[in-house]
Amino acid sequence: MYEQLPVSAIVAVANNGVIGVEGDLPWHIPADLRFFKRTTSGHVMLMGRRTWQSLPGVLPKRAHVVISRSLPPVEHPQVTVVRDIQSALVTAARLESQALAQGTIDRPELMIVGGGQLYTAMWPWVDRLYRTRIDLSPEGDTRFPAVDMSDFQLESATPGTGDPAHIFEIWQRNQRPRR
Numbered sequence: 001m002y003e004q005l006p007v008s009a010i011v012a013v014a015n016n017g018v019i020g021v022e023g024d025l026p027w028h029i030p031a032d033l034r035f036f037k038r039t040t041s042g043h044v045m046l047m048g049r050r051t052w053q054s055l056p057g058v059l060p061k062r063a064h065v066v067i068s069r070s071l072p073p074v075e076h077p078q079v080t081v082v083r084d085i086q087s088a089l090v091t092a093a094r095l096e097s098q099a100l101a102q103g104t105i106d107r108p109e110l111m112i113v114g115g116g117q118l119y120t121a122m123w124p125w126v127d128r129l130y131r132t133r134i135d136l137s138p139e140g141d142t143r144f145p146a147v148d149m150s151d152f153q154l155e156s157a158t159p160g161t162g163d164p165a166h167i168f169e170i171w172q173r174n175q176r177p178r179r
């Protein structure tokens with residue numbers, strides 16, 4: 001029942017909206033990578049094909065659902081390639097239910113991990129946004145989309161330590177999104 005699946009997006013975004021450059025992140029911030037690992041561990045990560053290709057490999061302890069019209073199937077038990085959003089949601093709901101039954105997670109939460117195209121495509125489903133704001137304005141070719149945040153409220157904003165300055169924000173949608 002993917003209609004009931006809580007959906008979150010997680011992103012690190014610079015002051016100028018940039019999230020990526022030449023298929024990679026424009027910065028290296030270990031504290032944010034640790035936050036990403038902690039927040040997504042055990043959950044299904046849904047990503048676009050370009051983000052999948054930007055990863056150093058399969059990340060441990062998380063299922064990867066990759067959406068693509070062109071990528072052939074990937075022979076790895078943690079990776080499922082799907083062709084459209086509905087298949088992505090059905091697959092994610094099944095894998096989150098399995099993780100819940102196995103006690104790997106306390107509650108289902110699909111994690112949309114990017115990139116720009118996927119945040120745009122999945123925005124109507126997103127109930128919760130983990131947004132790390134990075135105090136930089138780097139050159140880049142991928143931006144976080146200009147989404148409507150008017151029905152979201154800021155739940156917490158926690159400054160991280162280290163350089164560049166960054167803040168971990170958590171936003172929650174007031175009502176269930178229109179799907």
Ligand SMILES: NC(=O)c1ccc[n+]([C@@H]2O[C@H](COP(=O)([O-])OP(=O)(O)OC[C@H]3O[C@@H](n4cnc5c(N)ncnc54)[C@H](OP(=O)(O)O)[C@@H]3O)[C@@H](O)[C@H]2O)c1
Pocket residue numbers: 010011012013018019020021022023024025047048049050051052054067068069070071083084085113114115116117118119121142
């Ligand atoms: N700062 C951050 O938090 C963050 C997070 C993630 C990624 N990034 C960065 O973002 C950049 C990548 O983002 P991007 O926008 O270029 O690409 P992307 O969203 O990762 O992937 C785009 C691809 O996903 C597939 N796709 C998208 N929507 C689809 C749909 N509705 N149905 C089927 N397939 C669909 C298509 O693959 P096919 O062409 O194969 O059909 C499309 O070309 C990289 O630089 C990455 O490092 C940053």
